[in-house]
Amino acid sequence: MVAKTLDLTRGIFETGRRLEWTYQLASPIRKKLDDKSGPYDQLEAIKQWNQVERGKYIWWTPLSTLPKEPFSDLYEPLVKLMKNSHVEMQDFSDIYPKVNVPVMHITGWWDRLIGTVDTFIGLDKQKNPIKNYHKLIIGPWGHDNGNFKGNIGPVNYGKKADESYSDLIIKWYDHQFKGKELIFPKNKRVKLFILGSNKWEYYSKWPPENSENKIYYLHSNGDANVKNSNGILNTKLPNQEPPDTYKYDPKDPVMSLMLQNSQTVPMDQRPNHNRNDILLYETDKFQSPTKFIGNPIVKLWASSDAKDTDWVVKLVIVYENDMPVNLCYEILRAKYRNSYENNDLIPNTDPIEYTIKLRPLGINVLKGQKLRLYITSSDFPNHDRNHNTGNDFWNDNEFKIATQKIYHDVNYPSKLILPRMKN
Secondary structure, three states: OOOOOHHHHHHOOOHHHHHHHHHHOOHHHHHHHHHHHOOOHHHHHHHHHHHHHHHHHHHOOOOOOOOOOOHHHHHEEEEEEEEHHHHHHHEEOHHHHHHOOOEEOOOEEOOOOOOOOHHHHHHHHHOOHHHHEEEEEEEEOOOOOOOOOOOOOOOOOOOOOOOOHHHHHHHHHHHHHHHOOOOOOOOOOOOEEEEOOOEEEEEEEOOOEEEEEEEEEEEEOOOEEOOOOOEEEOOOOOOOOOOEEEEEEEOOOOEEOOOOOOOOOEEOHHOOOOOOEEEEEEEOOOOOOOEEEEOOOOEEEEEEOOOOOOEEEEEEEEEEOOOEEEEEEEEEEEHOOOOOOOOOOOOOOOOOEEEEEEEOHHHHOOOOOOEEEEEEOEOOOOOOOOOOOOOOOOOOOOOEEEEEEEOOOOOOOOEEEEEEOOO
């Protein structure tokens, strides 16, 4: 589980997942109330949502006027959740000092709840000696703990990646309650499946200590659009370069490349390459294997003529056959750039530096492969559309087209910071 809700949502309503989840959870309530407005069985509810209801309700505007019937008695909690998307719902930080039993954290590189690593970090900062017995496992998996396999997307990471969630739990309990040996090397508490190497590696902590920042600056001739991009990532400081510009229309958002249940998995990113509102920057082909483990950070200099907007960054591996597959991403709502408590709307069209911390990464980029960075302003329905008006999204019926600019020059050097392992 993530340490804080806002570390997962970034204060933005997860339209696809929240609506489906609420519709599904309403099934037993409908049965209890003899409410015939939807299925009584949760599996039937998932089927009904995907086949009939999903395409209708994710586009509903404004969301606060959604009909009550499909969500039964969960309608009011759903609306409350919308209105409080920017409010912290859970914060485990005050619990960390009270934890006096070892905790096993299990997640995947594409798990939407990979923020569990923050819980591991929070426990690790405590002076309690029990912290030496906490463990963290990150595999090449998504959120489905019934499918811990190495082939959940277009790349097969091999049989070594296959695990059984129940087996992992049994081994942990056998270790704790029966004294059986847990296969972790001495003084190692973190077990990571490194993509590219396609093998498990052990570390003493997260993030691993033996890393350094590798900085890649964004460059282009002012035409980094994904259709025919001249966008570059390299280590050279930019000089005088024109910004890249695109229009973001919330009525035509970039559609999320993910499962129908709004869960993230590795996917070929080329289906979105026909758009005018995605920028692309990429490295040259790597000349030797290079390992990155940790959280990438993007320092993005950007401007918008809207009162509020979103910035979405996605880091991708480009394989030798030119297939781009997502590694990690993040979204930032401009008005939350300083805090969730204050709505700091965009004051003017001057460039603002946004700091965007991406989700965890663990990959060995091999010779002949490239890294790519996509930048856009929407990821729907993974996250709700920003209407660009500055108004409350859940009660806003207005949409505004925003002109977005990404800067990469001597004064505004946008950059990608990657945690490169030294050895």
